[in-house]
Amino acid sequence: MKKIIENRYDFIVLFDVKDGNPNGDPDADNMPRIDQETGHGLVTDVCLKRKVRNYVEAIKEDKAGYRIYIKDTAPLAQLDQEACKALDITDIKGLKKKTPQADEKIRDFxxxxxxxxxxxxxxxxxxxxxxxNCGQVRGPVQLGFARSIDPIVPQEISIARTAITKVTDFYTKRATIGRKFIVPYALYKVEGYVSANLARKTTGFSEEDLALLWQAILRMFELDRSAARGNMATRELIVFRHESELGNAPAYQLFERVQVKKKVADEPARSYQDYEVTVDEADLPEGVTCTRMS
Known part of the structure; x- marks a missing residue:
């Protein structure tokens, strides 16, 4: 039986993009997401979770216990029915009255x-x-929005499509002009949380799952290449481990120990080496340790 995690974790992920669009906004012609007030770039939690899911699916290939629920290749209702079939459930609506433990059994499955x-x-x-109640499961791992360290300046690049689709257009039409948005370079930071309390009470998230999560975060861009996203990479994963299930210190106090600053303030950054990342590990709260992975 897998060991459920017993420690709380708070973590920071630093990742960057070069000449690509890390997370397009469909409401703005797929322009990179941006905080209109500050100019900082944004990447949604949904986008990052998708990359973790894709990585796990790619390396586990539907291995038992490691299938992916949220994906575009199967209707969710069809996957839900697997629990009904395995637990011999025929009537969902009347189930709760007939079987008080139904919630727990379906959730665990x-x-x-x-x-x-x-x-x-x-x-x-x-x-x-x-x-x-099992229809809404709150997971132990949560991510916030990623935000760029500095304001970004998205650039609109014109591109030409020379291929002609229709035979009737071949002799009369030439290249079609299109466009794509890129961020020349940006370093993003996202904060995340792992609740041992929810893992124990709700989902059974294990030490093995945690190791896979760290691996996925560190390598999530390696199996997700595309021309639109340019060059993206996880640069560092900074993990604060608490001795207790509920934590030994507030997350914000730990996150404030991580400082990311541009080495030359008045020059635009064009690589990760243009930044300096420091973590104040002196006098960490009792029961908290810090690990840096890259």
Missing amino acids: MCSNFFDIRTFGAVMTTFVQGAL
Whole structure:
């Protein structure tokens, strides 16, 4: 039996992009997401979780216990029905009255089979419609929005498409002009949290799952290359480990120990080497240790 994590973790991920669009905004012609007031670039938690899911799916290849629930290759209702079939459930709506332990059984089945539910939680509409509490699972791992260290200046690049689709257009049309947005360079920081309390009470997130999560964060861009995203890489993962399940210090106090500054303030950064990353590990709160991974 896998060992459920017993320690709380707070972590920071530093990743960068060069000549690419890290997270396009569909409401703004796929322009890189930006904080309109400060000019800092943004990358959503949903985007980063997608990359973790894709990495786990690629290396585990639907291995038992490591399947991915949120994906575009299977309807969620179809995956929900797997729990019903395995637990011999035919009537969702009347289940709660007939079987008081139904919530727990369905939740445990879904968490044990799908890595991303066990990690991030999920809303399972089939069970929500049946008024079952297990339809909403809160995961122990949570991420915030990533924000660039400095303001970004997205650039619009014109591109030409020389291929002609229709035979009738071949002799009359020439290249079609299109466009793409890029960020010349930006370093982003995102804060994350791992709750041992939720892992124990709800999803069963294990030490093995945690090791896989760190691996996925460090390598999530390596299996997710595309021309649109340019060159992206995780540069560093800074993990604060608490001795206790509920934590030994507030997360914000630990995050404030991580400082990222540009070496030359008045010059635009164009590489990770243009920044200096420091972590104040002196006099850490009792029961907290820091590990830096890259």
